[in-house]
Amino acid sequence: MDPLLSGGIGLSEILIVLLKVVVAFAGLMVGVMAMVWFERKLVADMQNRIGPNRAGPFGILQTLADGIKLFFKEDLQPERSDPFVFKLAPYLALVPAFLVFTVIPIAGNFSDGQDGVVTLFGHETLMQVADPQMGILFVLAMSSVAVYGVMLAGWSSGSKYPLLGSVRASAQMVSYEAALGLSVATVLLFAGTLSTNGIVASQAGWRWNIWMTLLVPFVVFVIAATAELNRPPFDLVEAEQELVGGFHTEYSSIRFALFFLAEFMNTVTMSAVIVTLFLGGPSGPIPSGAPGWVQDFLLPLIYFFAKLLVFLFVFVWFRATLPRFRYDQLMDLGWKFLIPLALGWFLILTAIKVARDQGWNPVVAGAVAALAVVVGGLLLRSSIRAAEDKDFDAVDPADLDGAGA
């Protein structure tokens, strides 16, 4: 809980919350614009191009110019679309993207067992807009709501390519949500709390989850997050070569801009979630002699943004490097590899954790769990093999004749 709201709620508390909302919104907007520019520049560098360089110094105002252009474009709506849902969909994509960011702690001193509480205008508070007790569940819930934005956009367009895009989107995002959830569960096992602030606090003193959970959940999470974001190499939802523009084919003008914004905002917030879950959020070495504002704001902010930047870079790097998956490869990777891996890892870590709590030998417990998981994995593998070996195409013509007669 945010200590700001634990006492009575007066005007000053409300004003502080409002201030936090406005600052977070403005910061995220500017961040998204910077991200669009960053991505375009970086991809250009990786492809031996120059990238935007006309609008403002180093083309930094390119996003702004694009946004203004989109504002003045004609807003088209297909005749056969469902007008209400068609208009609703962009907001369903955008709003969750922003809401996820509200639970991300971006500053505050977490060193030496401190819980990141800072003092703003004489009130104790956390450097996040909200700290609900079910914090990380809220993140998962919002990323599921975002699926609706994409799905309904395609469905309500009344056009075939968007529809195909949204069918892919719903299948893909639902599939990868499972892997995402399972790797988050591993983190929760170590943190012992759902609150994002609590998760960051539990990683203080370099006990970052990326190595506390032995890297695997982190890798699974990053891959699943890329799929959740519909970013390359998992951008089947948009697949220009096959589906024109995928779910947003029929969108133009400001509605398209909203989707575009949501996509990049999701990239930023998802990177922030990764930093929170696995890299200890804004925590880092803080010299104890430093003045309060350096301890509470400056250094944590620098740490947070440095970590964030690493992941933004990684997402762009993925895009520049990997070709798009085929649809069956996507499903294979999700269901036959990532989900079993995340689940197995979760079981092993759970066994070790339970053994620790009960005073059993954690090595033995871990080994037993690993054995069980390996046996389960082999069973899964053999059943997948068996299913693949079955030749579904070989239909006996005699059967067909019999059915026809």
Place this chain on the structure above:
Amino acid sequence: MGYLDGFLVTFKKWAGTRTDTGRRVTTQYPEEVRPKPERFHGRHVLNRYEDGMEKCIGCELCAGVCPARCIYVRGRDNDPADPTSPGERYGFVYEINYLRCIHCDLCVEACPTEAITETKLFEFAFTNRADAIYTKDELLVGDDGRPQQLPWENWDGGFDPAADTSGWMRATAPAGSAEFEGIVAWAGELGYGVRSPELGQHAPDPSDHDDGHGHDDHDAHGGHH
């Protein structure tokens, strides 16, 4: 490392933007301009003979061959007292719609008198449909034999007759006949005279004059030889 090699490649490109691995390939048009290819197809001109007569005879072959149907020609009989072209007729309406032209050069190949050719000018962005339709007045070369620069055209630093006129005439013979291959066989042009041969071509040799076509029209304008 199999899957991960690609990441190294892109990383090297990014890290080495100042080195050879990551050297950028972008040309910063319009500040930097690449040399145009030899046979570049740009906007058309209607040519004139050295004495100022128009080459177009209003035969409409170009309009007939145009796959985009973007040429509109109307022919009319020459005034015998003051002819516009050396033949019987001349084109008195000639329009090309650049919203439709695909710059295939077929009109140039079809033209029996080399009246229509394509320059290498390509910077002619227009902002309305009327400008997109080039009329005869706009297409016709000026009295110095150069294309006219229209208000919306950007010629980035002028018009270089050697670099910017059509390469087609110097590549093939009229009517595409194999007998003419490698022989300079085009008529003179206002302002330029007979253009010099390209590398690998030679000027016509009077001794191999008998081309078997039997129409040695040695008048001032129509001659291909």
